[in-house]
Amino acid sequence: MINKNQKNILNKLIEDFNFSSSKKYKLISIFGLLGDFDSFEYAINLKNFIDDNQNTDVDIFAIAIGNNIGKEKFCKFTGFPNNNLAVVNDNKLHQDLMVSKGVDIGLGGWINMLIMLSGINSLKTIKEVIRGYTGDKNAKQIFSDEDQINLLNLIKFSGVFFKYTFGNGYLRPFELATYRLNNMIEILKNWNDYIIDNKYLPQRGASFLLNDQDQILYTYFSNDVLGYSSKMEDPIAFLTEKCR
Secondary structure, eight states, X not given: OOOHHHHHHHHHHHHHTTOOOSSSEEEEEEEEETTSHHHHHHHHHHHHHHHHOTTOSEEEEEEEESOHHHHXXXXXXXXXXXGGEEEESSSXXXXXXXXXXXXXXXXXXXXXXXXXXXXXXXXHHHHHHHHHHHOBTTSOOOOOTTOEEEETTTEEEETHHHHHHHOSSSBOTTHHHHHHHHHHHHHHHTHHHHOSOGGGTTOOOEEEEEETTOXXXXXXXXXXXXXXXXXXXXXXXXXXXXXX
């Protein structure tokens, strides 16, 4: 749960960013940098939830560290609604909400991020990386048979490859790793637009689900790279569980 000061800050940012909603529920997602792996993956999952639940009674908003150029590219790539994403130029909001800033040993954002990617003070990261290669019987598949996958115009194949090789109906081996590689390529191609300052690379995110009385029904604070949900095999499960 969050304390009274955090609740007041959350209410103020909802007002400041005009995150008003006529729906019964409202999700406020705090991303790190636009170019963070978690920001991309979480945004795509939220977009898919919106597409799959057109009549759902929840509005989804997000705030990320970035600029308007990066925001436009981010929304175009992920499909996240442009009007529902706000950008800030530093992590003051994250600090005010007491969101983890990740590892900081004083040697800069790159070193801090590499430390976290190695699993130090980021315990879920190695597990998630391994899951990307081994698959997960408890998670849904990502690619349909018709999806076309193009990695730097060097490797091209359709989603049916996973079906023929590993079957259907679950997260197949190498499927999540391929998906994340595709996101990483997009980030690297537009690095200066997505990463406005390397020092924010370790900055983690948080999620807050509120009802129409602005009562907080669910909170999650990330401490890990590739750990934007408490249930990574079904990262948006809390929405279907809480928004009934």
